[in-house]
Amino acid sequence: MNIKNNAIIYLVGLVMALVSCSDPYEDTTFTAYEELPISLLLESQPEKFSMWVALMRHADMYNTLNLKSTYTVFAPTNDGVQEYLDANGWADVTDIPKEDATYLVKYHTINQVKIGQSQFENGVINDRNATDDNLSIEFREGGLNAIYLNGASRIVDLDIEATNGIIHGLEDVLVPVTATIMDRLGDERFSIFREAVEAVGRTDMLNTIVIEETDVTGNPLEYRIRMTAFAVPDEVYAQDGIMGLADLIEKLEVEGDQYTDPENGLRKYVDYHLLSQVRSFADLGDFPEGEISMNINTLATNELINIADRSGSLVMNYDTAANRGVSFIEENINCKNGVMHEVDHWMPLFTPERVTVIWDLTDYADLQALCDQYQNSSLNSTYTRTFTQEELSCYTWKSTPEYRPNAVAYRNNRGADGIWYADAVNHDHIRLDLGQSGWIEMETPVLIKGSYEITMTYLSYTESENTGYLQCSMDGKRLGSQWPVSNRRYDRALERRMTSSFTFDETGSHTLRIVAIDGELLTLDHIRFKPVD
Incomplete structure (x- = not known):
């Protein structure tokens, strides 16, 4: 997929009450609730949460979390707060610098959504917290008594209902994640892989959290980096006789020493271990309906990783001849700029078989980077983001007239909007208002050469007459006939x-063009490529 400035970007947008360094509701009394909002509810249980409440007051966040809004709060218990103070040499919560205290409370707070235990999945929580970070859930042996947040703090109280959200009690205070993927690779166990990353010039990418730019009118923009890395520890390399970077280069049979060249063998190897978006362990096992295997794109040009469910275990690049694949040593290692998975094989490039490919037309790093809500199943309200051509590299379009407003938009709908959206892949779709004969182009995922049956799925809306006629072509060749997307x-x-x-003669990505014949609204979800003989 296309990546702007060779990195994943993310537009930061926070609710003002959570961004403010001072409590904007400090002198306001809230009495409109029949029950108790979050702060008052926590205060009503001093035996558990009195120290966290004191920290909320010190951080000027107490009244904010009494607002008639929606929050998910992970509140550490008194013992956890005391251990945090002792570990940092503080006698009281008021000894914590106020700015740090505010950041700490925000780190434990997810705004605008209520996430109950029934919505927990093993992996990254889609909704970002008030510091614009993703927390993660980990299930260990022990059922509901062994659910961990960020792999560091056990959840000891589940689903404490407040009038403005939900609270989960934590055994320990979460230490905010500040380490980048590159920082994680600083562990001496990853010395060989880290040296390879440095040699091919990927250090800056894996060390960047935010990119600051300006739009065409000079307004400032902040883009947030989010990636996935499959890291190989030194002890795994040693199993294949690789004791250093020189051995890895020899094993790969790399030609030449221009390691930063995208076609160099070492560069392709490193890029093969990187994805352009955040993919938690749960995401990697989210197969298309009826499938137990899928291929995913990597940063290495036209190179794919195959992921399959084999006897209930998630395995990558299963080699039937060797009767083994790549398994996970540790999943979901949280990083400030993404997530890292530790693997148990040195994981060279692998050519997988053809499988059914579900291409979500919104599955691009650019969109994940720019949308405040992206592929989220738990929204309380519909989210729509429109784009200009200068913001995106994943879509190219020409509308009629050329500067038509709202020509291309991303929509993530709330779960309450019914089957129309519930059955859409990743709960979102692309909306096109291109005008008569306007068109848009985008690149497909990498497809292994061969013949495929191509099916488009779209969201059909009600009209008195059929409208929204479109025509598709692939690499300049027409696909099927015209049809309307309304009914x-x-x-x-x-x-x-x-x-x-359609038959693809070469493995690679291909160009899809969609033409709006009558210029009416198009609401498109995904395309299925099913291999045929």
């Missing part, structure tokens, strides 16, 4: 339309 027979519905069969 006269049903309410909103998810529709599927067979476009055609």
Whole structure:
């Protein structure tokens, strides 16, 4: 997929009450609740949470978390707060610098969403917290008594209901993650892989958290980096006789020493271990319906990782001849700029078999970088983000007129919006208002050469007459016939339309063009490529 400035970018947008360094509601009394909002509810249980409440007051966050809004709060118990103070040499919560205290409370708070235990999944929580970071859930042996946040703090109280959200009690205070992927690779166990990353010039990418730029009108923009890395520890390399970077280069049979060249063998090897978006362990096992295997793109050009469910275990690049694949030593190692997974094989490039590919038309790093809400299943309200061409590299379009407003938009719908959105892949879709004969182009995921049956799925909306006629082409060759995306027979519905069969002569990414024939609204979800003989 395309990556702006060779990195994942993310537009930071925080609610003002949570960004402020002072409590904007310090002198306000809230009495509109029949029950108790979060701060008052925590204060009503002093035997558990009195020290966290004191920290909230010190951080000027107490009244903010009494607002009639929606929050998910992970509140450490008194013992956990005391251990945190002791570890840092502080006698009282007021000894914590106020700025640090505010950051700490925000780190434990997710705004605008209520996440109960029933929504926990093993992996990264989609909704970012008030410091714009992703927390993660880990299930260990022990059922509901062994759920950990960030792999560091056990959740000791689940689903404490407040009028403005939900509270989960923590055994320990979370120490905010500040380490980048590159920082994690600083562990001496990863010395060989780290040297390879440095040699191919990927250090800055894996060490960057935010990129600051300006839009075409000069307004400041902040882009947030989010990636995935599959890291190989030294002891795993040693199993294949690789004791240093020179051995790895020899094992890869690298030609030449221009390691930063994208086609160099060492550069391709490193890029093969990197993904352009955050993919938690749970995301990696989220296969298309009816499938137990999928191929995912890497930063290495036209190189794929295969992930499969084999006897209930997630395995990458399973080699039937060797009767083994790549397994995970440790999953979901949180980083400030993404997530890292430690693997048990040195993981050279691998050519997988053809499998069914589900191409979500919104599955691009640019969109994850720019959208405050992205592929989120638990929204309380619909999220829509429109784009200008200068903001994106994943889409290229020409509208009629050329500077038509709202020509391209991303929409992530709340779960309460029914089957029309519930059945959409990743709960989102792309909305195109290109004008008559306007068009948009985008690159497909890497597809292994061969023939495929191509089916487009779109969100069909109700109109008195069919509208939203479109025509698709792939690499300049027409796909099927024209068809409308609206309907006269049903309410909103998810529709599927067979476009055609298509043969790709080479493995790689391909260009899809969608033309808006009549210029009416197009609401598109995903395309399925099913291998055929």
